[in-house]
Amino acid sequence: MSGRSPRFMILSIDGVPFGLMRRMLDEGVMPNLAKLEQGSRMRQMRSVQPTVSCVAWSCYMTGMNPAKHGIYGFIDRRDGGYDLAFPNSRMMAVDNIWQVLSKAGKKVFGMNVPGTYPPREVNGILIGGFLSPTVDKVAYPASESRYLQSIDYQIDSDAQLARQDKKAMLGNLDKTLQKRMEAMFHYLEQDWDFFHTHIMGSDRINHFLLSKVEENDSFFAPAFFDYYRKVDEYVGKLMDLIGDETPIMIFSDHGFCPIKYEVQLSRYLVETGWTVPAEQMQHPLSINPAKSKAYCLIPGRVYVNLKGREPGGVVPLEEYQQVREALKADLLKLRDPVTNEPVIERVLVREEIYWPSGSKSAAGMSPQDVAQAKGVFGKAADLIAVPHDGYDLKLGLGAQQTFVKTELEGMHTYHDAFMIARDVELPQDNLEIMMLTRPILKRLGVEPPADMDGEGDAVTPWE
Amino acid sequence: MDKLDELESQSIYIIREAYYHYKKLAVLWSIGKDSTTLVWLVRKAFFGKVPFPALHIDTSFKFPEMYKFRDEYSKKWGMDLKITMNKAALDAGMTCEKKLDCCNALKTNALKMAIAEHGFEALLLGIRRDEHGIRAKERYFSPRDESFQWNYQDQPPELWDQYKSQAEEKTHIRVHPLLGWTEVDIWRYLKREQVPITDLYFSKQGKRYRSIGCTTCCNPIESNARNIDEVIEELETTNTSERAGRAQDKEDTYTMQKLRALGYM
Numbered sequence: 001m002s003g004r005s006p007r008f009m010i011l012s013i014d015g016v017p018f019g020l021m022r023r024m025l026d027e028g029v030m031p032n033l034a035k036l037e038q039g040s041r042m043r044q045m046r047s048v049q050p051t052v053s054c055v056a057w058s059c060y061m062t063g064m065n066p067a068k069h070g071i072y073g074f075i076d077r078r079d080g081g082y083d084l085a086f087p088n089s090r091m092m093a094v095d096n097i098w099q100v101l102s103k104a105g106k107k108v109f110g111m112n113v114p115g116t117y118p119p120r121e122v123n124g125i126l127i128g129g130f131l132s133p134t135v136d137k138v139a140y141p142a143s144e145s146r147y148l149q150s151i152d153y154q155i156d157s158d159a160q161l162a163r164q165d166k167k168a169m170l171g172n173l174d175k176t177l178q179k180r181m182e183a184m185f186h187y188l189e190q191d192w193d194f195f196h197t198h199i200m201g202s203d204r205i206n207h208f209l210l211s212k213v214e215e216n217d218s219f220f221a222p223a224f225f226d227y228y229r230k231v232d233e234y235v236g237k238l239m240d241l242i243g244d245e246t247p248i249m250i251f252s253d254h255g256f257c258p259i260k261y262e263v264q265l266s267r268y269l270v271e272t273g274w275t276v277p278a279e280q281m282q283h284p285l286s287i288n289p290a291k292s293k294a295y296c297l298i299p300g301r302v303y304v305n306l307k308g309r310e311p312g313g314v315v316p317l318e319e320y321q322q323v324r325e326a327l328k329a330d331l332l333k334l335r336d337p338v339t340n341e342p343v344i345e346r347v348l349v350r351e352e353i354y355w356p357s358g359s360k361s362a363a364g365m366s367p368q369d370v371a372q373a374k375g376v377f378g379k380a381a382d383l384i385a386v387p388h389d390g391y392d393l394k395l396g397l398g399a400q401q402t403f404v405k406t407e408l409e410g411m412h413t414y415h416d417a418f419m420i421a422r423d424v425e426l427p428q429d430n431l432e433i434m435m436l437t438r439p440i441l442k443r444l445g446v447e448p449p450a451d452m453d454g455e456g457d458a459v460t461p462w463e
Numbered sequence: 464m465d466k467l468d469e470l471e472s473q474s475i476y477i478i479r480e481a482y483y484h485y486k487k488l489a490v491l492w493s494i495g496k497d498s499t500t501l502v503w504l505v506r507k508a509f510f511g512k513v514p515f516p517a518l519h520i521d522t523s524f525k526f527p528e529m530y531k532f533r534d535e536y537s538k539k540w541g542m543d544l545k546i547t548m549n550k551a552a553l554d555a556g557m558t559c560e561k562k563l564d565c566c567n568a569l570k571t572n573a574l575k576m577a578i579a580e581h582g583f584e585a586l587l588l589g590i591r592r593d594e595h596g597i598r599a600k601e602r603y604f605s606p607r608d609e610s611f612q613w614n615y616q617d618q619p620p621e622l623w624d625q626y627k628s629q630a631e632e633k634t635h636i637r638v639h640p641l642l643g644w645t646e647v648d649i650w651r652y653l654k655r656e657q658v659p660i661t662d663l664y665f666s667k668q669g670k671r672y673r674s675i676g677c678t679t680c681c682n683p684i685e686s687n688a689r690n691i692d693e694v695i696e697e698l699e700t701t702n703t704s705e706r707a708g709r710a711q712d713k714e715d716t717y718t719m720q721k722l723r724a725l726g727y728m
Contacts, residue, residue, distance in 0.1 A: 133717040159724035
């Protein structure tokens, strides 16, 4: 294998849960990764709340909580109205790890990490993640697109295809993986300080096949493990190339579990009287603001329709805390229609898991100050509903039912991302994805930005 | 010389420079406020005449007011209007259900067809730097290769306003005389010059279009600005993006489709 080892290597495999990885290491599905794990025991790692890839990766690439970097989910409310906005790297308020390293003179490479589109200017190459619309726009510098086009590089597998035909999805996932790895080994021929390639197909295969694996489906269960075998073969080639000395991290950003129900939380807020839809519903946020005291964004991000803050706010500031408590109580009342088990495990308030730039915690802030916070922190949800595993929170403002089942079989979980690291000094306890930036910078001898979280008090509290 | 005079004279200089260099030149006219300002400037540059064709890429989905305006003023201003439509794609049933594909077929491919048919070497376009982040890197004279690729890292330097108007073969040049204008400059100029404009931009029942294109992809914004003065006043106080009302913002459309397929919506 030609090519040379970067000074720091990361291969991230999106959404592989610790438990599944343990099983695959133990049962011989991923022998090459198992070999790496012999010297550096796999650990469990916490993700982010709410547990979505773009937030998890934004926390990874900044080492900061969302109230500093500004990415709270895949959708936001557009400024000035009740319409949807789609955050991307333009909305990220701080430098990402490739920029921080670039400014320290390091040569960097990143490929397909969620939340990196449009790619920012770096000292090296940055290729955007799965929300990049076309290959000609995916890369910084733009000239790299020509190489990527020449190999028929795939930005992402086709999720629409997965909904229609799961067998066809498998072929599509293989092609996407093969092209990604071809590009990775191509770029590894150059000299890099920091090299990060991401595999997204694992998240897709888990979303669409996880229940089939649990049921031990005779076709899809073996096909599922075959995908991971292929990933492992590439891990083997990579390990041959980089040798035994290079610091490396192989990890996922969150776990996964089978879905019991997709839960249309906006519909539940309509049922409980908090949200009133607009007469003509055009999109998932078409609410009647004059009659709505609250609304939600995916997943489980509930906003108080606060007067003076929201464009058509109706809840006066003095009622903010009371409304939050009443909303919390209602959310916790939501029950599984069959088993009557609670759906929501806990409801967090914004100051519990977010803290603004220049601080390490928002715990001491009064509810009024929290409600009126400006800037990036002020865009946080007022309440974050955290579901029990198995209940995937969606929007569904106009949905016919609150509890539905679709082609999706798996959902993200918070506690159980995995981490295998060699020759990197990670925090000993309670590892979370936001803690990774510091040790990487340290290993490369680069000073972390002053406001970086991920140590001391600036970690996400969780028992 | 005030700012508008300066912008006007710079734009006219660029238009005349383009006319000098390219025998096969056209002005792209979408009927919106920017390209109508551009046509107005062309007329001023050549004493009331548009001495080269005006090209309208017709998706067939434009607002009826736009077609009416186009037909009325192309006649009034004596323009050589070329209309190109991707009929094959329309006959094959292309609609905006798949917005990226639709824009690609009915705009990009239609433009390619027009360039091939008429052999245009250069096109005047009414884009402005402040419209969209990606346009910040545009040049006044911007080469495009055969497949319309724009490599913003490999552009001729334009230092001290020395425009690079020569290009290699097999490219066409896009000329952007309005690059340095802002949205509010355009409105102040429209007012000063009394340039006619479609009334889609003015408020009716509390809503107006801030940016116009296809009916299928434009959403009006909440606004009470019923005339140019009120639009200018509104723009001086707003901080939302001009294209916020355009679902055609292709990245958002792509993102929405992708997130929907992944079950996020």
